[in-house]
Ligand SMILES: Cc1cc2nc3c(=O)[nH]c(=O)nc-3n(C[C@H](O)[C@H](O)[C@H](O)COP(=O)(O)O)c2cc1C
């Protein structure tokens with residue numbers, strides 16, 4: 013790993029303990045996790061016991077100690093998203109990717125996690141894939157998006173994402189809806 | 198600057214496709230050679246999120262909803278070249294489908310009163326000149342040239358401004374305490390941590406009008422005698438950090454931050470510090486620990502932060518919305534501010550009105566407006582076929598106010614009396630498809646994750662409470678659990694160290710207070726009437742009501758519903774994931790929520806027919822008409 017970059021980050025903030033959080037945040041952003049050697053270096057440069065750095069790295073949610081996948085998918089489980097079915101979306105994606113929330117797929121392609129509020133509650137339920145917010149999404153549409161990303165680049169891109177609440181492209185053809193049978197409520 | 202252009206096109210919303218929309222607009226305007234005359238402004242959140250991205254064209258005031266990049270050529274041609282309104286892109290009221298063409302006429306805004314959010318969605322937050330053009334930094338000028346620090350404090354005290362971050366402490370008193378505290382070095386800190394899940398007022402403010410917060414901070418620094426300020430911004434808000442950083446740079450360039458501000462002799466500068474994703478760091482003492490580069494564990498409150506806060510020096514911490522009110526109070530006077538609101542809650546409050554309403558979004562209303570007015574008049578009421586059940590305010594420290602009490606005014610005291618609290622401004626509307634036991638469980642799950650673990654009542658108590666609530670929602674609860682839950686809740690409330698633990702039982706206690714029978718139903722009957730507790734729920738089709746329209750077949754993500762046209766359909770319990778899509782879409786009330794224990798599982802045979810006796814059929818009038 014590139015310890016040089018870690019040195020740079022430390023120097024841009026200065027060797028003051030007060031800067032430990034922003035330094036760790038930038039390292040997390042740079043490497044997508046906090047590599048052990050980076051933590052050791054931060055401790056050394058800021059003159060902090062390694063234990064203290066580790067304490068910070070495990071206390072705050074923004075940090076992870078293991079690498080994340082190539083594509084990162086965050087499913088909002090904030091209150092607004094919860095009441096609109098965020099948990100079901102997360103569950104569906106867990107099934108699709110065959111990993112639990114917080115983990116990364118064996119091929120290193122995807123990580124999924126549940127997060128508490130992305131600050132876009134009016135668009136609930138919302139997920140963010142690779143920093144792209146997808147508001148008012150359905151579980152089906154989320155799966156579709158994941159499949160698009162999983163598809164090998166050479167294959168023709170799949171049909172455009174279906175409108176919310178409609179079937180994945182592979183669904184068997186269905187009879188049309190006979191609205192004449194539905195009296196107005 | 199605004200007045201040099203023939204027209205301004207304001208584009209709000211930063212979600213999804215907005216950047217493409219802005220590019221498309223700029224390209225089209227350029228292509229037609231109108232770039233000199235027409236300016237495209239990317240504003241912050243205008244609040245009307247449900248119909249975003251929105252475009253407002255000034256000076257006409259034309260308002261367009263849900264605009265897509267493909268609409269741009271027509272929009273430019275009609276509105277900007279020919280001065281005509283594009284009906285196709287008009288906002289249509291959810292009820293009645295009436296088209297509304299002008300910003301001023303939108304019912305969503307008509308009942309609001311925008312003081313703090315007045316610039317959000319109206320100006321380019323990245324331009325200090327625009328902020329100045331709408332009266333920005335005038336209040337600072339007034340303070341520095343014609344008021345003493347004591348006069349500033351007196352004015353804020355007189356206005357009755359109270360903290361918008363949660364507890365509602367009087368801002369003027371806090372400033373006074375900081376001013377009186379001994380010490381040469383004092384700090385002014387703005388709390389932009391916004392940990393409440395389900396709220397984004399502070400985000401909108403930091404992104405959409407950063408200078409208002411900065412101006413408020415500079416005024417506070419003058420009043421309390423501080424030369425260094427910090428803004429603590431939530432980690433998930435990179436755009437807020439970006440806009441605040443630009444704003445601070447611009448303010449420095451204009452001599453509004455730094456040494457000898459506007460020649461007054463007062464010096465002050467601000468540094469931005471990002472949080473790192475911990476709810477408890479929104480709490481005053483934890484926030485200061487985190488600013489010092491330590492883990493955010495709260496301290497006991499026998500010493501006030503105004504005496505010994507950050508680095509053990511006097512510190513004045515205010516929420517960003519509190520601070521953004523300050524310039525307006527200075528400009529318009531304490532009496533003006535105090536004339537808005539109720540006896541003890543002055544001014545306005547920004548809320549994030551979300552959940553089960555037609556027009557979710559960011560709003561600001563005068564204190565004292567009733568919850569009912571907010572939910573119905575601004576929020577447009579619950580979605581079709583649904584009924585409001587409760588309104589949750591105050592986030593994880595707040596509670597749920599039942600539909601029967603929505604006539605109470607929103608002010609600090611009324612909400613606290615009702616078992617909830619003002620909090621930072623989350624307002625989540627819950628309908629009959631939301632389960633109150635599940636909401637309790639949800640908040641405790643959140644708080645269990647977020648408890649810092651320093652004190653035992655909070656760390657262990659929340660965990661035990663959560664275990665009971667999980668049991669209630671999955672059908673393993675025992676008799677006596679409800680009483681155990683209440684006892685635990687009271688212990689955690691009394692014995693916890695900081696506000697997180699002390700208020701953690703609120704969501705539980707308030708829902709028990711108003712929805713006790715719902716808890717009992719979960720324990721005794723293993724039944725969740727809303728269907729939200731999926732482990733307790735089965736959806737079945739009532740043969741007599743089903744007309745075989747096929748709507749449910751179409752929406753079922755599991756392809757778990759079958760049946761011939763115009764014949765009653767069947768739900769395959771073996772594949773059903775209890776998402777409730779069929780229930781929500783059925784117009785005939787033909788789908789019913791029953792306890793899972795009441796239906797037989799199994800392949801296509803167990804199709805969920807039959808009407809178990811355990812639940813009374815809640816027939817709605819007219820629903821059964823046209824029975825086969
Ligand atoms: C667990 C907990 C979380 C809090 N989170 C926030 C927050 O995210 N934003 C905020 O402004 N205040 C938060 N507060 C309230 C702060 O402790 C503090 O009262 C407030 O920032 C003071 O500013 P005000 O007087 O202007 O409201 C929180 C309090 C507790 C106990």
Ligand code: FES
Pocket residue numbers: 088089090091092093094128129130131132133134136138394395396
């Ligand atoms: S609750 Fe999901 S974005 Fe706020």
